[in-house]
Amino acid sequence: MVFRIISVVAYLVLAPILGCLLAGLDRKLSAKMQRRVGPPILQPYYDVRKLFEKEKQSPTRFQDFYIIAYLVFLIGAGAIFFAGGDLLLVIFTETIGSAFLIIAAYSSNSPYAEVGAERELLQMMAYEPMMLLTAVGFYMFHGSFTVHDLISPDRMAFLPMIGLFLGFLYILTIKFRKSPFDLSMSHHAHQELVRGITTEFVGRTMGWIEISHWYENVFILGFIFLFFTNGSVAGCVIGALVCIAAYFLEVLIDNCFARMKWQFAFKSAWIAAIVLGMVNIFILQLMF
Amino acid sequence: MAYVTKSPWVVHYDGSSCNGCDIEVLACLTPMYDVERFGIINTGNPKHADVFLVTGSVNEQNKDVVKQIYDQMPEPKVVVAVGICACSGGVFRDCYNILGGVDTVIPVDCYVPGCAARPEAIIDGVVKGLGVLEAKRAAMLENPPAKAEVAEEAIGEPAEAAEEIEEGGNS
Numbered sequence: 001m002v003f004r005i006i007s008v009v010a011y012l013v014l015a016p017i018l019g020c021l022l023a024g025l026d027r028k029l030s031a032k033m034q035r036r037v038g039p040p041i042l043q044p045y046y047d048v049r050k051l052f053e054k055e056k057q058s059p060t061r062f063q064d065f066y067i068i069a070y071l072v073f074l075i076g077a078g079a080i081f082f083a084g085g086d087l088l089l090v091i092f093t094e095t096i097g098s099a100f101l102i103i104a105a106y107s108s109n110s111p112y113a114e115v116g117a118e119r120e121l122l123q124m125m126a127y128e129p130m131m132l133l134t135a136v137g138f139y140m141f142h143g144s145f146t147v148h149d150l151i152s153p154d155r156m157a158f159l160p161m162i163g164l165f166l167g168f169l170y171i172l173t174i175k176f177r178k179s180p181f182d183l184s185m186s187h188h189a190h191q192e193l194v195r196g197i198t199t200e201f202v203g204r205t206m207g208w209i210e211i212s213h214w215y216e217n218v219f220i221l222g223f224i225f226l227f228f229t230n231g232s233v234a235g236c237v238i239g240a241l242v243c244i245a246a247y248f249l250e251v252l253i254d255n256c257f258a259r260m261k262w263q264f265a266f267k268s269a270w271i272a273a274i275v276l277g278m279v280n281i282f283i284l285q286l287m288f
Numbered sequence: 289m290a291y292v293t294k295s296p297w298v299v300h301y302d303g304s305s306c307n308g309c310d311i312e313v314l315a316c317l318t319p320m321y322d323v324e325r326f327g328i329i330n331t332g333n334p335k336h337a338d339v340f341l342v343t344g345s346v347n348e349q350n351k352d353v354v355k356q357i358y359d360q361m362p363e364p365k366v367v368v369a370v371g372i373c374a375c376s377g378g379v380f381r382d383c384y385n386i387l388g389g390v391d392t393v394i395p396v397d398c399y400v401p402g403c404a405a406r407p408e409a410i411i412d413g414v415v416k417g418l419g420v421l422e423a424k425r426a427a428m429l430e431n432p433p434a435k436a437e438v439a440e441e442a443i444g445e446p447a448e449a450a451e452e453i454e455e456g457g458n459s
């Protein structure tokens with residue numbers, strides 16, 4: 001119990017710091033890949049501090065409420081994850097959080113935000129099956145949905161679940177909002193939808209969204225970590241290294257691809273879920 | 289030091305520019321000049337922007353657009369007029385539909401002359417604008433934003449009002 005409380009508190013304190021550094025490294029790395037100098041590593045922190053300095057402005061009174069709900073549910077999902085809670089509960093709590101972001105965008109009544117919100121919905125529809133299949137795979141392999149059991153098993157889930165791992169890696173691009181699939185909002189200067197789902201979020205509201213992304217990115221990497229833990233130190237080290245490698249891969253993909261249409265994102269994510277995920281689940285079914 | 293000077297996000301609007309200055313603004317984003325190292329991001333959204341870069345002069349058609357973009361930006365904000373057209377109307381000054389520089393419609397904090405303005409000059413202009421941004425931020429802390437907005441309204445008002453009367457107030 002004490003260990004769980006410590007890990008939740010550590011998550012609440014360290015996740016934004018780690019998420020912020022990851023975002024900063026991401027931008028630095030992207031800049032290096034484009035042969036630029038790039039911003040300082042702490043740039044995302046400066047950005048958020050600046051956003052909190054700006055004037056308050058909101059098209060409706062409720063928007064900020066929805067965004068705070070988004071932040072709370074995302075932090076909650078991560079807290080459940082790091083408390084060793086139920087993996088399904090983590091996924092659904094996160095989904096509710098994302099729904100609040102979409103409602104916030106719709107509540108502004110702005111056409112750009114609405115198109116962004118629609119795309120966000122499509123993205124959710126694209127990645128959600130694979131998220132659930134991953135949880136199902138963990139259940140079939142370890143016989144439990146609770147992260148507490150998954151974090152210290154006796155064997156590594158990676159090889160038997162390699163299909164699910166690759167499928168998860170595929171939707172990771174959507175979850176991190178990286179380039180071929182950054183349909184609803186982009187961190188780059190694509191401007192075809194003004195700023196997509198975040199168009200109407202001004203100042204501190206936008207700051208809250210950035211902070212939520214930091215939290216979200218950290219516990220999504222936690223999913224990758226689960227594939228590699230086997231109760232030993234070596235497993236943890238491999239897990240952490242693969243998390244870093246996965247993040248690097250996402251940055252690389254981000255810089256190599258132009259944005260695709262939502263149809264492609266949707267179809268390919270579902271094909272990945274069906275081919276990689278389902279086939280893997282069948283194999284697990286035969287094995288155990 | 290205010291964080292706003294460490295991450296100025298820019299929105300760029302092309303008035304009636306010949307596109308020369310726009311190309312130079314875009315050149316600032318290339319690896320050669322890489323303004324992102326100052327935390328500058330070219331955003332398409334006025335609601336996220338701190339710096340308003342205007343190229344080209346203002347004409348009858350786009351004066352409302354310029355004004356609207358300016359009004360949508362949250363405080364503190366600065367306007368940088370890029371190119372001699374944006375400063376004073378430049379070679380287009382005497383055209384029948386040109387009002388003149390950007391300062392005929394909105395208050396401008398920084399003028400970057402040149403035809404076309406060089407990327408170095410544009411970056412210099414934005415960095416100068418950051419000083420203004422910090423001063424505005426300090427002023428904002430002292431008196432509430434609503435007050436600051438009223439003051440700006442007053443600057444733009446007389447010309448605006450006159451235009452509207454001429455047009456029969458069809459806005």
Ligand code: SF4
Pocket residue numbers: 304305306307308309310343344370371372373374378379402403404405
């Ligand atoms: S200042 Fe020169 S280059 Fe710039 S918009 Fe005017 S005419 Fe074109």
